[in-house]
Amino acid sequence: MSYKSYFGYIEKLGGNGWLRVKLNDGLIWPLPEFLKVLVTKSEDREEFQILEGRFRDKKASVKKKDWTWTDWDGSFIENDIQQGYPHKGPAKIKFYIKSKKIEIDGLGEFNAKTEDNNPPPVGRHDIEIPYEPHPLGEGYTAQAKYAKTWFRIGHFGDRFLHCGSISAGCITVEDIHKWDEIYNHLIISRKGFDSIGTVEIIDK
Numbered sequence: 034m035s036y037k038s039y040f041g042y043i044e045k046l047g048g049n050g051w052l053r054v055k056l057n058d059g060l061i062w063p064l065p066e067f068l069k070v071l072v073t074k075s076e077d078r079e080e081f082q083i084l085e086g087r088f089r090d091k092k093a094s095v096k097k098k099d100w101t102w103t104d105w106d107g108s109f110i111e112n113d114i115q116q117g118y119p120h121k122g123p124a125k126i127k128f129y130i131k132s133k134k135i136e137i138d139g140l141g142e143f144n145a146k147t148e149d150n151n152p153p154p155v156g157r158h159d160i161e162i163p164y165e166p167h168p169l170g171e172g173y174t175a176q177a178k179y180a181k182t183w184f185r186i187g188h189f190g191d192r193f194l195h196c197g198s199i200s201a202g203c204i205t206v207e208d209i210h211k212w213d214e215i216y217n218h219l220i221i222s223r224k225g226f227d228s229i230g231t232v233e234i235i236d237k
């Protein structure tokens with residue numbers, strides 16, 4: 034009997050928000066929660082195609098969890114139809130270089146900074162869906178459990194939106210204790226298949 038595939042997304046994971054999966058080429062790699070996928074098989078291992086982010090169109094699999102009374106199917110993937118689609122529209126962010134403020138529509142204003150001699154380029158840029166945890170965030174996880182999740186500004190280079198106290202040309206949110214709130218807003222925002230929204234960088 035053939036398996037009926039379905040669209041879904043990686044569930045809210047707890048922990049630091051990353052699920053380690055095995056790509057079809059053998060690479061073990063973490064994927065972020067709420068990433069959209071197409072489940073093609075669900076037995077001891079779930080097999081799926083990744084539908085967005087850096088690994089879009091690649092196939093992967095993950096071993097199911099042990100069955101529990103609160104998680105009877107052991108799946109890491111929620112069914113869109115059964116659970117409802119979690120994503121919302123694109124995040125809209127403004128970063129004021131000189132004022133050292135970041136404004137996030139629907140969320141509020143936060144303290145943020147960049148490197149004075151190496152700021153990100155003025156203008157509007159996409160912000161990517163996260164593609165890997167960043168070890169430089171480890172030192173802040175006592176204040177923000179999602180501190181290792183950074184959002185890349187644009188689609189190349191090494192400028193990110195992240196929390197912390199040091200910036201080398203990124204947008205660094207200094208309100209570290211508020212980063213989890215920001216993360217929860219951004220991780221379910223979407224602008225197409227590769228971005229969560231945009232940031233407008235303003236030299237004021």
